[in-house]
Amino acid sequence: MKMRSFRAMGTDVQIAIHARACHSESMVEQVLDKVVGMVHDMEQRLSRFHPTSDICRINRGRGQWVEIHPATFEVLRLAREAFLWTDGLFHPCLGAVLEHMGYDVSFDRRREPNEAPVVHVHPVISARCPYELSPDGRHCRVDPGFQLDVGGIGKGWIVEQCAGVLRDSGFEDFVVNAGGDAVCEGRNGERPWLVGIEDPFSRTQHALTLTLDSLSLATSGTYKRRWTHHGKTVHHLIDPRTGQPSSSDIVSCTVVHPSLVAAEVMAKTCLLLGSVEGIAWLSSRAQRGWVVVKNTGEVMHAWNS
Known part of the structure; x- marks a missing residue:
């Protein structure tokens, strides 16, 4: 198996490929180099922390039309669809709230919190x-x-x-994982891919282990990106109904789905709704499975074949 690990998008990114005999060592390395470069290029366009990114230029020109790259347009189109699909719970316009809470640089670079007053968003x-x-x-x-x-x-x-580039290059069995958001394509040799869901209360253990065969999963959690603001511990998952960090009883939600973008939207929405409403919401929508870890430590899960 060929592995590549690097840092991007504020998290650790890992790529694992089961190459076949027809894939030369140099060809695998060239494709991996291409994928790594693509990740960094796309991050430069989409990050609100890079001053020349499309997102920063849009934010600086609020109220004005700003020309953007087609890739940025596509992400914003998907985010708008997610906003409408979730009745505004999945909200892609909370950058000002996060900035005024001290999350105004990438989490890797964040030092002392910004003690400016917390702002509240309009009801959305x-x-x-x-x-x-x-x-x-x-x-x-x-x-x-x-x-x-x-x-x-x-x-x-x-x-x-990234997964699309690997498929187009002839690879059929691989994983691309960025901080718990993963595409698991094909199989790990003769077996499905084995994915451990992190236990928020014990970083050395798994809350649950899943076997995935050509599926994606995304995890939203309130237990990692946390900091102190005005003497209060806060996190980055903002509830647009309050303009404050989510106070639901879910600490972590993982959703399995053929589409990683859909899994990301569903995991975050479920977390914001809480275990009762969120699990009911998930159960009424197409997905392959989910894992919820509550603030009591209870692990709930379901698998849909």
Whole structure:
């Protein structure tokens, strides 16, 4: 098996490939180099922390049409669909809230929190998405008072693009994993891929282990990206109904789905809704399985064949 690990998008990225006899060592290395370069290029376009990124330029030009790369347009199109599908619970315009809570640089670089007052977003549930996309597929305009942050869905989309490059290069059995958002293509030799779901209360153990065969999974959790703001511990998963970090009883939610972007949207939405509403919401929608870890330590899960 050929492995490649690197740091990008504020997390550890791992690629594992079961190469076949027809794949030379140099060919595998060239494809891996291409994938790594693509990840960094896409991160530069989609990150709200890179001043020249499309997202930063849109945020600086609030209320104006800004020309963007087609890849950025596609991510924003998917994020807008997710906003509408979840009645605004999946909200891609909470960058200002995170910034005023001290998450104004990538988490790797964050030092002391910014003690500016916490801002609250406008009520958005069942309201219009606060940005527009042009019919030409090249421009975006965000409403004044909002800032785009497509970190989660952007990461999932980038991982899916990496998987597409590997498929187009003739690889049939591989994993691309970015901080718990993973595409597991084909099989690990004669067996399915074995994926451990991290236990938020014991980093050395797994809450559950899943076997995946050509499926994707995404995890949203409140236990990793945490910091202190005005003497209070906060995290990065903002509930758009309150403008505050989620206080639901779910600490971690993992969703298995053929589409990694869909899994990302579903995992975050379930977490924000809490175990009762969230699991009911998940169960009424097409997915292959889910794992929920509650703040009591209870692990709940289901698998749909």
